[in-house]
Amino acid sequence: MGKNIKEIIASYNDELVAIRRKLHKEPELSWQEFKTTQFVCDYLEQLNIPYRKTEPTGVIADITGGKQGKTVALRADMDALSVYELNRELEYHSQEDGKMHACGHDAHTAMLLIAAKALNEIKDELEGEVRLIFQPAEEVATGAKEMVRQGAVESVDNVFGIHIWSQIPSHKIQCAPGPSFASADLFKVIFKGRGGHAAMPHDTVDAVMIASSFALNVQTVVSRTVNPLRPAVLTIGKMEVGTRFNVIAENAVLEGTVRCFDVETRQHIEAQIHQYAEQIAAIYGGTAEVEYNYGTQAVINDKDSAELARQVIEQSFGEESYYLDDPTMGGEDFSFYLDKVPGCFALVGCGNAEKDSQWAHHHGRFNVDEDTLKVGSELFVQYAVNFLKRNN
Structure with a gap:
């Protein structure tokens, strides 16, 4: 046949x-x-x-x-x-x-x-x-x-x-x-600071600094907390922050994706994103809200x-x-x-x-x-x- x-x-x-x-x-x-x-x-x-x-x-x-x-x-x-x-x-x-x-x-x-x-x-x-x-x-x-x-x-x-x-x-x-x-998951992190005039940064909590620090440091979730024998990718593909050149931003929204091959690693990265977002926001005096959605397995x-x-x-x-x-x-x-x-x-x-x-x-x-x-x-x-x- x-x-x-x-x-x-x-x-x-x-x-x-x-x-x-x-x-x-x-x-x-x-x-x-x-x-x-x-x-x-x-x-x-x-x-x-x-x-x-x-x-x-x-x-x-x-x-x-x-x-x-x-x-x-x-x-x-x-x-x-x-x-x-x-x-x-x-x-x-x-x-x-x-x-x-x-x-x-x-x-x-x-x-x-x-x-x-x-x-x-x-x-x-x-x-x-x-x-x-x-x-x-x-x-x-x-x-x-x-x-x-x-x-x-x-x-x-x-x-x-x-x-x-x-x-x-x-x-x-x-x-x-x-x-x-x-697996392909989606996440969104919403940072809230306190906006104000660009000339008076001491009266503000800059959402740009919070979001930037998070974007840089969250990569260590993979490089320093995930078993290197278990492949994983964490990518931030979108960042929205600020309204104009002389206003310190009050809000920032980041969106990204997580990819891996096993449930344990998937759950670990989700927990780490929550921890990193909340702790980094707290360092600067802001707050964080994380939305994590499981996509394909x-x-x-x-x-x-x-x-x-x-x-x-x-x-x-x-x-x-x-x-x-x-x-x-x-x-x-x-x-x-x-x-x-x-x-x-x-x-x-x-x-x-x-x-x-x-x-x-x-x-x-x-x-x-x-x-x-x-x-x-x-x-x-x-x-x-x-x-x-x-x-x-």
């Missing part, structure tokens, strides 16, 4: 590219993927694949095989980003100013649709059921959790996801056991699932295609599926400087080497077929 799958996917390659380009031209932000949802539904309807819409956006579909067996789920996300596309020379560049598929979710959706078409073509040979999850709102880390709540992984035995990845060379695929993506690939993925990759694309690299500190809400069922998450390389597809995710020039789209589609199908075959 393996060779047959490759031929089927190859025969749909032009359609695969066309779907990806259509979706790229029509990006929709998180929880606004109404046209994309309808496009997916219309496509599945043409294939006579039963589906249901989730609320407010998203689609869950099922392909029932000719033989009874277990159920494997395949997931693709659909949302775009608030990024202005700089690739204006492309015929298929975003038609929505300030919105762009700058992370490859258009590719993911296209790959899963063609995978669905291929799986539907061979469904009589399937030894079980394939669940298709077209997920909204990955970029705001709430889509997967909501899809789970709406039954996406009910009666599912295993789940598999793919992310196109520009930091990996085209046609290479990474899917190792253990950590893949870090770490994506930890199940050992058996990742081993299956490795075997599928090597058998389908050659041993040289299997790629090993360090996990990323990026966040992915695929973790919420793995909370419920075992599975794994693969990165399909699309980085190719000759095709200008080496740009970082979320950059205005991000693009995909479209020759790799068929790799992702085939990987979806091959993983599903092999999981069902080996577990029934």
Whole structure:
């Protein structure tokens, strides 16, 4: 069946590219993927694949095989980003100013649709059921959790996801056991001092000094309080303080993110941020309020699932295609599926400087080497077929 799958996917390659380009031209932000949802539904309807819409956006579909067996789920996300596309020379560049598929979710959706078409073509040979999850709102880390709540992984035995990845060379695929993506939390620190005239600093509590001291010193949470064998990142990405040049600021607001791979480190950093903020504010005579919000959890690939993925990759694309690299500190809400069922998450390389597809995710020039789209589609199908075959 393996060779047959490759031929089927190859025969749909032009359609695969066309779907990806259509979706790229029509990006929709998180929880606004109404046209994309309808496009997916219309496509599945043409294939006579039963589906249901989730609320407010998203689609869950099922392909029932000719033989009874277990159920494997395949997931693709659909949302775009608030990024202005700089690739204006492309015929298929975003038609929505300030919105762009700058992370490859258009590719993911296209790959899963063609995978669905291929799986539907061979469904009589399937030894079980394939669940298709077209997920909204990955970029705001709430889509997967909501899809789970709406039954996406009910009666599912295993789940598999793919992310196109520009930091990996085209046609290479990474899917190792253990950590893949870090947890991604958000925090906000609100400092309050006492404002006043810039010429009279002795009558004030300067929020600029408090915020600056915190921004510098909080980095020692990682460098001096976290076990160096446990990777962690603490980044402050936004600071708002002051109103004009001759007014000492009364308030300051900082926002940042924390990334790590284990719960203990995550909780420790949260506690340290509270302590640093409160103590530093007190030194200057001010106060601090910390808002810490848990976002996505770490994506930890199940050992058996990742081993299956490795075997599928090597058998389908050659041993040289299997790629090993360090996990990323990026966040992915695929973790919420793995909370419920075992599975794994693969990165399909699309980085190719000759095709200008080496740009970082979320950059205005991000693009995909479209020759790799068929790799992702085939990987979806091959993983599903092999999981069902080996577990029934």
